[in-house]
Amino acid sequence: MTRKQKRLALIGSAVGVLGLALGMVLFALRDNVVFFYGPTEMVEKHVGPGVRLRIGGLVKTGSLVHLAGKSISFDVTDGKAEVPVAYTGLLPDLFREGQGVVAEGALDKKGVFQADSILAKHDERYMPREVADALKKQGVWQEGSAGAAEKTAGGAQ
Amino acid sequence: MIVEVGHYALVLALALSIMQAVLPFWGARAHDARMMGLARPIALTQFAFVALSYAALTYAHVVSDFSLVNVVENSHSTKPLIYKISGVWGNHEGSMMLWVLILAMCGAAMASFSRAIPPRLFADALSVQGVLGTAFLLFILLTSNPFTRLIPAPIEGQDLNPILQDPGLAIHPPLLYLGYVGFSIVFSLAAAALIGGRLDAAFARFIRPWTLLAWCFLTLGIAMGSYWAYYTLGWGGFWFWDPVENASLLPWLAGTALLHSAAVMEKREALKVWTIFLAIVTFSLSLLGTFLVRSGVLTSVHAFASDPRRGLFILAILVVFIGGALFLFMLRASSLKQGGLFAPISREGALVVNNLLLTASCAAVLVGTLYPLLLESINGDKISVGAPFFNLTFGPLFAPVLILAPFGQLLAWKRGDLLAAAQRLFFAAGCGLAAMAVFAAVNGAPVVAFIGSGVAVYLIIGSFVEIFGRVFPSGLGATKNAFARARGLPRSAWGTAFAHAGLGVTLLGLAATGWGVEKIVAMKQGDIYDVGPYQLEIVALTTDQGPNYSETTAHMTVRRDGQTVALIAPSKRFFSTRRMATAQAGIVTLHFGQVYVSIAEPNAQGLIDARLYWKPLVSLIWIGALIMAFGGTLSLSDRRLRVGVARRAARIPASAQTAG
Numbered sequence: 183m184t185r186k187q188k189r190l191a192l193i194g195s196a197v198g199v200l201g202l203a204l205g206m207v208l209f210a211l212r213d214n215v216v217f218f219y220g221p222t223e224m225v226e227k228h229v230g231p232g233v234r235l236r237i238g239g240l241v242k243t244g245s246l247v248h249l250a251g252k253s254i255s256f257d258v259t260d261g262k263a264e265v266p267v268a269y270t271g272l273l274p275d276l277f278r279e280g281q282g283v284v285a286e287g288a289l290d291k292k293g294v295f296q297a298d299s300i301l302a303k304h305d306e307r308y309m310p311r312e313v314a315d316a317l318k319k320q321g322v323w324q325e326g327s328a329g330a331a332e333k334t335a336g337g338a339q
Numbered sequence: 340m341i342v343e344v345g346h347y348a349l350v351l352a353l354a355l356s357i358m359q360a361v362l363p364f365w366g367a368r369a370h371d372a373r374m375m376g377l378a379r380p381i382a383l384t385q386f387a388f389v390a391l392s393y394a395a396l397t398y399a400h401v402v403s404d405f406s407l408v409n410v411v412e413n414s415h416s417t418k419p420l421i422y423k424i425s426g427v428w429g430n431h432e433g434s435m436m437l438w439v440l441i442l443a444m445c446g447a448a449m450a451s452f453s454r455a456i457p458p459r460l461f462a463d464a465l466s467v468q469g470v471l472g473t474a475f476l477l478f479i480l481l482t483s484n485p486f487t488r489l490i491p492a493p494i495e496g497q498d499l500n501p502i503l504q505d506p507g508l509a510i511h512p513p514l515l516y517l518g519y520v521g522f523s524i525v526f527s528l529a530a531a532a533l534i535g536g537r538l539d540a541a542f543a544r545f546i547r548p549w550t551l552l553a554w555c556f557l558t559l560g561i562a563m564g565s566y567w568a569y570y571t572l573g574w575g576g577f578w579f580w581d582p583v584e585n586a587s588l589l590p591w592l593a594g595t596a597l598l599h600s601a602a603v604m605e606k607r608e609a610l611k612v613w614t615i616f617l618a619i620v621t622f623s624l625s626l627l628g629t630f631l632v633r634s635g636v637l638t639s640v641h642a643f644a645s646d647p648r649r650g651l652f653i654l655a656i657l658v659v660f661i662g663g664a665l666f667l668f669m670l671r672a673s674s675l676k677q678g679g680l681f682a683p684i685s686r687e688g689a690l691v692v693n694n695l696l697l698t699a700s701c702a703a704v705l706v707g708t709l710y711p712l713l714l715e716s717i718n719g720d721k722i723s724v725g726a727p728f729f730n731l732t733f734g735p736l737f738a739p740v741l742i743l744a745p746f747g748q749l750l751a752w753k754r755g756d757l758l759a760a761a762q763r764l765f766f767a768a769g770c771g772l773a774a775m776a777v778f779a780a781v782n783g784a785p786v787v788a789f790i791g792s793g794v795a796v797y798l799i800i801g802s803f804v805e806i807f808g809r810v811f812p813s814g815l816g817a818t819k820n821a822f823a824r825a826r827g828l829p830r831s832a833w834g835t836a837f838a839h840a841g842l843g844v845t846l847l848g849l850a851a852t853g854w855g856v857e858k859i860v861a862m863k864q865g866d867i868y869d870v871g872p873y874q875l876e877i878v879a880l881t882t883d884q885g886p887n888y889s890e891t892t893a894h895m896t897v898r899r900d901g902q903t904v905a906l907i908a909p910s911k912r913f914f915s916t917r918r919m920a921t922a923q924a925g926i927v928t929l930h931f932g933q934v935y936v937s938i939a940e941p942n943a944q945g946l947i948d949a950r951l952y953w954k955p956l957v958s959l960i961w962i963g964a965l966i967m968a969f970g971g972t973l974s975l976s977d978r979r980l981r982v983g984v985a986r987r988a989a990r991i992p993a994s995a996q997t998a999g
Contacts, residue, residue, distance in 0.1 A: 191683060196695055203699035203736055207706050210731040211724070215710075218721035236723060252859065252948075272574075272859055272939065272948050 216286065221263040231289045237265060238284040246279050258283060258295075269297040342407060345395020346486035352388040352443070353476040355381055359446070359469030363462035375458055378465035379450040385472065386447035393427075393440045396485050400427050406492035409433065409485040415498035415916055417887040425509035426499045431633065431649075432485035434512060438629070439475045441513075441520040446472065449524050449549075456528075456545050463531035464524075471523055474656045482649045498887065498916035507567030511560060515587060518557025519625040522594060524549040526622035529615045530664055533671045538615065543605035546618060548975060550601060554594045555971035561587050562964030573922035573937035575857070575952045577960065580729045585708040586628030592701035593621040596694045603690050606752060607679040610687075612672050613694070619668060623661040624701075630657050631708070682754040689747035689755070693740060700736035704729065741794055741846060744839045745801030763804055764797075771797025782854045782955075791850025798843030802836045834974030838967045845963025851932075851956035861946040862893075871953030873934055874898045880941070888912040890923075893938050893947060897927060904929060909936040909949070931956045 218236040219227065229235060237258055245257035245264075253270040256279075267285050277283060277300060287297035359381040366374025399407050400423045403416045413430040414423060422429075428437040446468040453461060479485070525546045532538050564587065569577035578584060597617040604614045634650035681687040707724045714720050745767060749760035775793025782789065809832075810825045811818070856871040867876045879894040892910035896903050909925030925936040932955040939948040 185680065188680070188683070192691065195692075199695045199699050200702070203703055203732070206732045206735065207703050210728045211706075211710065214727040214731060215722045215724055218723065236721075252861070272950060 220260045221265045225263045236286045241279050243279045267295045345392045348388045348392040355385040356469050356472035364466035367459045367462045375462040378462050382446040382450040386443040389443040408487045408489045411496045414496040422504050429503040432483045441516045464527040467527035467530045501914040501921045511563040515560030518560045521553025522622040525618045529618035533667045540608045543601045547601050551975045555968040558968045562961045582708045586631045590624040596697040599690045609679045619664045684757050685755040686750045686752045696740050703732035748805040767801035785853045788853025795843045795847035799840045802839035806836050830977035831974040834970045838970030841963045841966030848959030856953040858951040862949050870951045888914045909938045931958050
């Protein structure tokens with residue numbers, strides 16, 4: 183092969199591999215991306231059963247029910263709308279009523295969100311950003327509330 | 340007083356960095372040897388001042404000087420000393436200080452150990468390093484100053500996030516930063532070579548040791564971070580495809596590609612433009628990682644605090660350096676002379692394939708990491724791209740690397756014989772297939788697990804075929820002088836073999852996770868549960884008081900066939916200052932696998948929710964990374980790679996010369 187042909191072969195194979203990579207990326211992005219919704223958005227978008235989602239909001243006070251075994255049910259709220267959630271398994275340490283939560287799973291036919299994983303915040307001061315944004319959208323979140331909590335927790339300022 | 344000294348030293352370091360950026364560069368243009376000669380002393384002094392400043396901050400943390408905001412927010416007088424020291428980098432300001440400290444250290448290391456580099460290249464490279472230092476010191480002083488005072492000083496601090504109160508904090512960030520920032524040297528040299536417009540094989544010799552060093556640290560840093568997440572998060576996962584983790588994987592993939600293309604450039608003067616490009620890309624990805632982690636665009640345990648000014652400042656640094664370097668590359672790349680020729684089937688060809696696959700998989704991870712951020716900023720949709728995406732894209736792109744790695748070692752430079760290489764790999768492939776069959780028969784499904792294990796065995800054995808062929812040139816019968824021959828082989832050949840085998844060991848550990856056993860139970864004292872081949876029982880429950888936490892511990896026995904083989908003590912710690920709990924998993928390593936238990940607080944009925952795992956061969960994931968880094972270190976100790984001693988390499992016996 184001449185120098186030119188060699189270079190063409192090299193560039194050709196590079197374009198081939200990168201094209202393949204691009205194809206795989208696009209294919210995977212179509213089916214393996216999980217959207218995040220707040221309860222209001224879920225109602226607005228008429229999400230059907232079986233679509234994998236992440237939902238976030240606050241665990242509604244008084245809605246947490248412990249069922250048989252390790253099953254629980256609770257409502258996720260953003261102050262405007264609520265979504266009932268069912269989950270079986272161990273809960274994160276900081277999962278509590280009135281606190282922020284993110285659940286991943288899908289709606290079943292009855293409109294109950296069957297979660298297969300529950301994320302709660304890492305510590306008292308931190309609210310999942312997605313949850314904060316969802317609450318802000320509904321006007322429930324007050325900028326001061328987190329800051330005030332921080333100050334009392336710190337007691338320094 | 341000491342704090343003021345530290346603050347002042349940091350400002351002086353900034354002034355020195357500006358001098359380091361300007362004077363050597365100017366000297367190189369004005370052909371003023373004295374001005375160029377200033378690069379070395381300035382780099383060393385700048386490092387000394389940054390180190391002084393860093394020491395002052397550490398001192399403030401150690402003596403709990405609560406007149407500093409940084410200490411108040413992240414420390415507590417009862418915190419153990421080790422976390423007072425490592426807690427310095429357990430927060431935004433301090434971790435940037437560590438970043439800059441290592442950046443200055445890299446500059447000083449380059450100034451001290453690169454005497455063989457042509458003076459002009461050397462001056463320009465240190466000048467680029469100075470520009471980097473200036474940008475990051477400005478960032479600290481303007482947006483993230485750790486020396487900000489708080490008047491009046493409170494009596495007590497708010498303590499460090501309990502998740503960070505772990506020995507992992509003492510090890511993981513420094514290693515990772517040494518890796519990230521270590522690539523800055525390579526970046527500076529590449530930028531300097533582009534500015535100078537001259538590029539020859541010697542350049543690859545200059546960057547290879549630094550690339551190797553940074554790569555070793557990055558490998559260890561990623562592995563350490565993954566092990567830390569594994570034992571501290573309490574559910575046995577070790578890699579989550581979290582954007583922050585991807586941020587460290589990206590420079591690792593690009594750096595691995597760079598390591599291989601620099602070998603081609605050094606040996607054959609080919610792939611010059613590509614090597615320069617990778618050198619720029621690797622450090623750019625390190626900068627991108629810093630941006631993702633430090634700007635607050637992501638929420639994670641790594642994002643200590645978010646302040647929009649910081650995000651914008653780092654974004655500006657990112658744009659200036661990456662954009663500037665790529666612009667320079669665009670201007671100069673076409674003027675660089677083409678290098679040696681090679682046939683498609685050759686060592687060079689194999690390394691090109693390696694580079695293609697590594698960069699393609701790197702690009703796939705990059706897209707998966709940035710796409711959610713991009714989508715959110717365009718139309719506000721929030722999405723998460725998780726494991727399924729990466730398994731579908733990164734998996735198939737990286738898998739061929741595992742199969743092809745041993746081939747690359749066996750192909751000759753310039754023109755190789757694929758058939759001969761394949762024949763020499765028959766034994767390794769046979770072992771791999773046999774292992775696959777045995778694993779399938781003994782452990783069964785899932786399919787990925789035994790296929791992965793088989794490939795791993797092939798890769799481990801295949802990595803040593805080349806070495807074996809040179810130590811025993813006429814079969815196992817001729818053992819005479821075998822030891823001498825093994826010793827005579829260049830260390831870089833051994834290094835390659837170990838690094839590739841380490842990858843195989845990690846793969847084996849990853850594949851074996853498919854056979855793991857997981858149980859979620861509500862236990863009480865006396866209950867016995869089976870996990871894999873072991874039986875677990877809680878024998879006692881205790882409550883203790885630590886220095887700044889209270890702890891509930893479940894003492895458990897691990898039995899096999901009636902024999903107690905180990906005791907584990909998973910616990911739950913409650914930190915009163917932050918009103919936060921952490922889980923300390925109980926882990927014991929048995930035959931490279933691990934029994935892993937994490938518990939929750941006992942509930943009202945005295946039952947303890949527990950997660951019980953048996954993870955066969957899981958420790959190999961991290962042992963593999965250690966072996967990879969060991970291979971890198973072996974290569975690094977190869978005399979041929981040491982700058983300035985290249986000429987003396989000619990004395991090594993001719994038989995050992997053909998190695999890569």
